[in-house]
Amino acid sequence: MVQNKKRLVELLIGNISNAIVHSILEKAIVDSEVKSRYKKEMENSIEIAKKYRLKINPANTTLPEVHAEEIKEKLLKRVKSKLNERISKGYKNINLDRIEEEADAKLKELKVR
């Protein structure tokens, strides 16, 4: 059971991090013509994350603070790692300052914190 919860948390983090990376990369695109196409993908990742969140108790209230902080820490680490990899290759216009703000909003939406 503990193992199962650990796996669900991993999946939750994976999908939220995908949504945040999507959102930040989408904003790095200068051309507005194709931007709207990617909003749906971000929403899709959040919808999947919601399904995993519902399987983690307590589902209807926020998680215990220690647990929530641990999730946030892992989430930030994962998003930063993904974006830093791109930056190291010369990818421009990636706004890293938005990571924490995006993470807080998504974790609140999913009743993690």
Add this chain to the structure above:
Amino acid sequence: MAIIAKISKGTLMDQIYIPKNRIGFDVGSYVRISPAVAEPIERFFFHNIRSLEKLKLKVIDDVFSEIEKIVVVYDNIIVTGSFLEKGFNFEDIDIIVLTDKKINSAIVELELSKKTGIKPHLIFLSNKEFLKGVTNIPAYEMMLAKCITKRRLVYRIERKLDHRILDLELLKSENLPLNFDSLNGKEKYNLTRNLIAISLFMKNEKLTKEAVDGEISRIFKIKPDTIKANMLQKKSFSEIFRKIYRKTYNEVLNLIPNGSKQKKAS
């Protein structure tokens, strides 16, 4: 239902040629010929479609008429996707409407569902968005490789490899290894197809459903139908998928023009 065609001169008898892709007018059926008064000629434009079930042509005719009624000012209407594949194994009908007007897609979707009984998947694009998509997004090129359009489709594909767009397109497919256990077969197929289409797009290879399916079979050593049926061996499939994903991802990042690098986050 009427078709307007021209009488052409024959040796012993004159004749009227009618298109093979048509609604009604089955071979062997009797028809009445009468002189045409100035009526609009109703025809579609077929792109890489050899034949289509008559019932589907009727649906497409309904789709075009219904959209015309609501949207009024448009540049083109494109029907694409699994609806155009042989048989009736489709879940929805993919429709792209090229218009610069702001349209409430919910209303159009509702009317189309009522009229055809099929769930429509509608995308409204301005001409600018469409042209940008056609040159930059592999999925758009795939959609246009096989389609039926209301008006003649005039465009020229000159692929542009934009690392930012391809990165975002590729990111979608990351969902497959991540959510393998919760995705159904169709979702897995779509995410695999997306990955392979991007890979072929970057190699400047042909981008059609057949080409992508062929590449899936070659790489994964399974038929695309096995993926659609969700009969995959998780370990072996995920391993190959991750390898191809990583390779394609590196190729996308290699497209980044050399420039000053941003400061990394700690």
